[in-house]
Amino acid sequence: MRAMVYRGPYKIRVEEKDLPRVEHPNDAIVRVTTAAICGSDLHLYHGLMPDTRVGSTFGHEFVGVVHDIGPSVRNLAVGDRVMVPFNIYCGTCFFCARGLYSNCHNVNPNATAVGGIYGYSHTTGGYDGGQAEYVRVPFADVGPTIVPDWMDEEDAVLCTDxxxxxxxxxxxxxxxxxxxxxxxxxxxxxxxxxxxxxxxxxxxxxxxxxxxxxxxxxxxxxxxxxxxxxxxxxxxxxxxxxxxxxxxxxxxxxxxxxxxxxxxxxxxxxxxxxxxxxxxxxxxxxxxxxxxxxxxxxxxxxxxxxxxxxxxxxxxxxxxxxNQAPVKRQWPRLFEHMRSGYLKPNDIVTHRIPLEHIAEGYHIFSAKLDGCIKPLVVPGAA
Amino acid sequence: MPYTADKPPLAETPEQLRARIPGWGADLDPADRPSYPREVRGLETGAHWDLPEQQQERQPRERSIEHARLTPVFGTSVPLKGLSGVVRRFAYQRFSEGRAAHWLLLIGADRVDAVESHLASFATTRPDNPVTETGVLAEPSHHPLRSRAGRVDVRHQVLDPLVVVGPWVLSGVVIYRGVRAVVRQARSWGP
Structure with a gap:
């Protein structure tokens, strides 16, 4: 698959990587249809986040289609269109049991001071992110939600963070x-x-x-x-x-x-x-x-x-x-606000960048060229 | 005004705000706010386990010494390798997250990793290319001057090329001088 890969501070490129595989019974593999670059990705890009390893793939804002599921996944099926919160969380630890999904204790061996996040260095667990064609999604029964029929793809990706x-x-x-x-x-x-x-x-x-x-x-x-x-x-x-x-x-x-x-x-x-x-x-x-x-x-x-x-x-x-936002707790009420017409998230999207051009996308966003406020990344759009 | 008990009056009444701004006051009642209170019990998460099954540890996985165990699920994106891997493993095994040494070693290992990886890339069919990988080729088509006109942060952006290109130039100079020294030495041994 094609994936964005970090090569050191201020340097990224698109490479061919192995398809992610199911590594835990409750994993899903999601084919990414739209991702976004977050301002916090720039901290990684600039080398600010400790234990950001060369070869890792960024991206914690993405939506896609379920490509594969592990044997214990009950709530999703192959082909489902899903939006995935940036938090990786188990749903049952001391913190998840109190709604602190962003502070899950069961997903990040590298640090207790932060939970699990897709594509955000080994300090947040060492997971590859969604600025790629495919991504591994742990705890598929907990984090992802099927995108409502009425919701626009770009609005959905902005809901993920x-x-x-x-x-x-x-x-x-x-x-x-x-x-x-x-x-x-x-x-x-x-x-x-x-x-x-x-x-x-x-x-x-x-x-x-x-x-x-x-x-x-x-x-x-x-x-x-x-x-x-x-x-x-x-x-x-x-x-x-x-x-x-x-x-x-x-x-x-x-x-x-x-x-x-x-x-x-x-x-x-x-x-x-x-x-x-x-x-x-x-x-x-x-x-x-x-x-x-x-x-x-x-x-x-x-x-x-x-x-x-x-x-x-x-x-x-x-x-x-x-705190980091416990994203999925916000969704039911946010969805109501969106349906009521109070919020139209993708009004702030300024750039849509093919995955193959993501190095230019990061530079445009980092240097704030062309009035860039929110860039989206589209795999397979080159 | 500021030194009395009154707050300065607002320019608009709630009615005016409600008429002007879509959804004004929809979440006035804290009970309508999904993270109020921040900690609540009994939320439905979709989980159907008390303790998640353990993900297989295919190779030794570094972890914070503030954890009692390897977490049930963990990322596998880039396993430890090379000198940077040695430094990172030391940082994890020796120092808690509460110690500055833990983070400073990890940051240092990141710089070592970049150097190691750049050097290793030269032994592949796709060596690192700081021109394409920095994305600077986007500059000409994205209004580089107009985008930066009058911006306060531009004064520090001049440091960016130094940070990115500097190590490459420095490496080039070191390699050139090294090769030149070797050649001179070889010539001095000649007939």
Missing amino acids: ALATGYFGAQLADIVEGDVVVVFGAGPVGLFAARSAWLMGAGRVIVVDHLDDRLEMARTFAYAETVNFTQHKDIVVEMKRTTGWLGADRVIDAVGAEADGNLLQHVTGAKLKLQGGSPIALNWAIDSVRKGGTVSVMGAYGPIFSAVKFGDAMNKGLTLRM
Whole structure:
């Protein structure tokens, strides 16, 4: 089969790989029909995530058709069209039994600090991902869901991570009616978080970024006010000013490790990999929220320590909430919102890239060329 | 205003927001939010086991020493190999995830892996090609200047080519100097 393969920082190519096989009785093999590149894939691409091995295939957002199943699979059959959450999880461990699917204890031997994720380094279990023609899907009776007939393929792939993560991020912010919500980052997760904040009754939603294309999308797709932080000498002061000098009630970090920051932050985080990413957006969030407010962290960071302003968080009495999204818990309600016309996820898709051209796709996304916000990957489309 | 008990008034009423924004307030009630509360018991997951069957361990599988056992299911994408494999195995066997050494060794092994793999690729019919593999060939057709105009992060993007191309140039210089030294030595031994 053809598959995207990591060759070292900033380098990937498409190679011929062996078809994945059933390795556990509850495995399925899925033929991928559409995948996506996630902003967090860029952490891998840039070599930020420890134990990212040359030869591995990325991709944790994908939909496809069941090609093969293991002997204990009951809920799926060959030929089913399925959407697969980015979380790999068993459904019965201490954490899954409490709904913490993203924190499953039975799928990642490499680390206890993170659950299992497709195509996201050995630190999340060493599974190949879906930027390929075929992918192994463990616990096929637990994770995948048959795509509803009414759902568009591109909407389905966005449900596997970005939409569910943004919606979950807004929930973690504990929004009550009339809250002022600030979202740092107008990438896919930030856009979906901003849109979700309205569902929860926000009185005002402000999206902060520096890319004009993305801020335009925040205005049109997410109905948000926007602030370009490069147009302000100090974004924290601007956030205070625009909130009547109180600070926002809730702030969502939808940036994560790829924040550019100053030269020191950029070099130690992005280049030398000596931080789990540059925490500048998280620090802005901590300083922009009001005392007693909530910061919801959806941005992904690596496991290495990051220089976070924890003293401010403590002294301001903040509630910091965060997790990888337990995707499948979000789906029933998200599906209702989609059917009601409240959400149309694929409005944010900007690029559709054949798998054979995925190296160019990563570069376009990483360098943010051509207003790239959300690129999809289509196997067999070259 | 900020130093009194009142919050600054909002520009729009709930009615105005509901009229302007599709679905405004649909999840006002926390009970409608699927992750509220975050931990709940009794969710239907589709699992039909108490403890999943154990996936066969076809070759020794590294694991965190914070785990009591090899997890029932695990990935098999790229088994340990080479010098990077030695470093990674050491990091897993010796240090918990709580130790910086664990992660720094793994990051170091990633760099070793890249070098090993680049060198190994030269012994294959498909050597690594930093031009095609970095995707920079997409630049001319995707508005490289207009896309970057006025962007604050561009100042640091100039470091990217250094990170990507630098090791290749450095390797080339080292190899050239090595070959030149060998040739000179050979000539000095000549007739």
